[in-house]
Amino acid sequence: MYKNIEILNKEKFKKIKFSPLSDIDVAKNVGLIPLGFSEILEMNFFAPILIMGEQHKEFFAFTGISKDITIFLEPNIYIPKFIQTYPFVTTTVKYIDNKYKNLLSIDYTDMVNQNAQFHIFDQYGNFQTEAKKKVDLLKELTAQRDGSKKIIDELTKYNLLVKKDFKIKYGNEQKVILENFYIIDRKKLIDLDDTILAKWAKKGWMSIIDCHIKSLSNFHKVIRSK
Numbered sequence: 001m002y003k004n005i006e007i008l009n010k011e012k013f014k015k016i017k018f019s020p021l022s023d024i025d026v027a028k029n030v031g032l033i034p035l036g037f038s039e040i041l042e043m044n045f046f047a048p049i050l051i052m053g054e055q056h057k058e059f060f061a062f063t064g065i066s067k068d069i070t071i072f073l074e075p076n077i078y079i080p081k082f083i084q085t086y087p088f089v090t091t092t093v094k095y096i097d098n099k100y101k102n103l104l105s106i107d108y109t110d111m112v113n114q115n116a117q118f119h120i121f122d123q124y125g126n127f128q129t130e131a132k133k134k135v136d137l138l139k140e141l142t143a144q145r146d147g148s149k150k151i152i153d154e155l156t157k158y159n160l161l162v163k164k165d166f167k168i169k170y171g172n173e174q175k176v177i178l179e180n181f182y183i184i185d186r187k188k189l190i191d192l193d194d195t196i197l198a199k200w201a202k203k204g205w206m207s208i209i210d211c212h213i214k215s216l217s218n219f220h221k222v223i224r225s226k
Contacts, residue, residue, distance in 0.1 A: 019116040043080060047221065052180070062222060090102045
């Protein structure tokens with residue numbers, strides 16, 4: 001999944017349809033899921049919420065290693081918007097002026113073709129009903145992901161992020177399961193000036209930060225999921 005991403009073009013895709021997969025089937029195949037800031041409040045009960053990326057860091061839920069080792073084998077797990085919007089996805093493109101723009105795209109798989117279930121566009125180039133539901137949700141998610149990046153920019157500004165790897169003991173060796181992610185340094189956070197913390201609390205950021213920190217106890221849920 002997410003291996004053949006193409007920017008949505010009304011002319012190219014005017015006769016193309018898509019057949020949706022079940023959310024669980026999609027989720028089992030995605031081990032790192034980007035989250036909107038409101039989703040962190042939902043997802044922190046089920047999986048570790050990590051900060052990943054280099055130039056543009058954002059919050060991700062670490063949900064599995066494979067489709068056989070994933071939290072989505074358990075019932076009643078929150079399904080992130082990124083999964084609900086499949087096969088539609090946002091692609092970030094860098095332009096000549098070094099500005100970035102989010103473009104609506106699609107994972108052009110076997111489930112996207114002229115004989116699939118739902119049209120993407122109508123004859124006037126507007127999104128059809130089923131596609132519009134997913135695209136509207138994707139736009140909401142993209143806006144929230146952009147908001148999350150602003151939070152992380154502030155955390156980076158005050159040097160509050162620590163790079164980590166996730167390892168488990170495998171026989172007599174340490175096996176790296178996930179590398180190069182970031183977590184918030186709780187001690188540095190506590191030592192931060194009260195005026196900064198108060199400003200973040202007023203924006204609602206502290207609840208998100210708290211959920212991230214609490215979620216770090218959930219690594220065992222990913223590894224032990226069956």
